[in-house]
Amino acid sequence: MRPVDTNADQIPLVVxxxxxxxxDRLQEALAIYVAAMGYPRGTEYHRAPMWTEHVQRSGWCGVGAVVPADPSTESDAVDRLVAVAYGYRGAPEQWWHQQVRTGLRHTGWTLDRIDTILDDYFELTELHVxxxxxxxxxxxxxxxxxxxxxxxxxxxxxxxxxADEDNRAWRLYRxxxxTDVLRHFRFAGDNRPFAVLGRNLPLGRSLSAGL
Known part of the structure; x- marks a missing residue:
């Protein structure tokens, strides 16, 4: 792993x-996912094939945060992964893309407006601490x-x-x-309501009316 934009004394390190x-660190990453989401043990086995397939998608990139090992405690100590995030370029053949497109059409969005959103985007797929x-x-x-x-x-x-967007994830995104793209949407096979959020890139550019 290559540390990026971190100070030498910063713990954990972003990489x-x-x-x-x-x-190589898939099981560590999935353990973080299960703990952060409060899912039952064993959930990681169902997600592993999906995460493995995601790595092969166009534009995939990932980052993590590691707590550096203390070499004074164990000679074979390794860095401990404590957070992970990844995503990739969205594309029409992807399930998530198709689900969101259908949801937007059902809420009355015009095809031109949908295309403005879905023609050129990065999907933030996972972010867990x-x-x-x-x-x-x-x-x-x-x-x-x-x-x-x-x-x-x-x-x-x-x-x-x-409720009231009252958790760490919502506060971070806001x-x-x-901003809102689609609210109270239920993906196929999941009864939980989800929000789809978006913004323009780069982050320094203000959000346009199109998104």
Missing amino acids: ELSAAEFR HPDAQGHRLGETLLLRLLDRRPERGVLLSTPEV RLGF
Whole structure:
């Protein structure tokens, strides 16, 4: 892993993850996902094939946060992964893309407006911080790094609906300028309501009326 934009004394360190590194640390990443989402043990086995397939998609990139190992404690100590985020370029053949397009059409969006959103976007697929590492804006650091220098016109994500938008994820997305694209949407096979949020890229550019 290669540390990026971090100070020497900063713990944990934000690192880029190559596809190979992500696959090597897949079980660690999935354990963070299960802990952060409060899912039952064993959920990771169902998600592993999907995450493995995602790595092969066009424009995939990933970042993580690691707590450096203390070499004074164990000679074979390794860095501990405590947060992970990844995404890739959205495309019409992808299930998520198709679901969102259908949802937008059902809410009355015109095809031109839908195309404005879905023709050129980065899908923020996963962003998870282990509960033990939360509360230090680590998720924001990962998200900013992940979206840095992305070539797409915008970024989209889906997140579970929460009463009054009162959790860390919602506060992060609102703080970074994400706005509503689709609310209270139910993806096929999941009864939970989700929100689809988006904003323009790069992050320094203000959000346009089109998104």
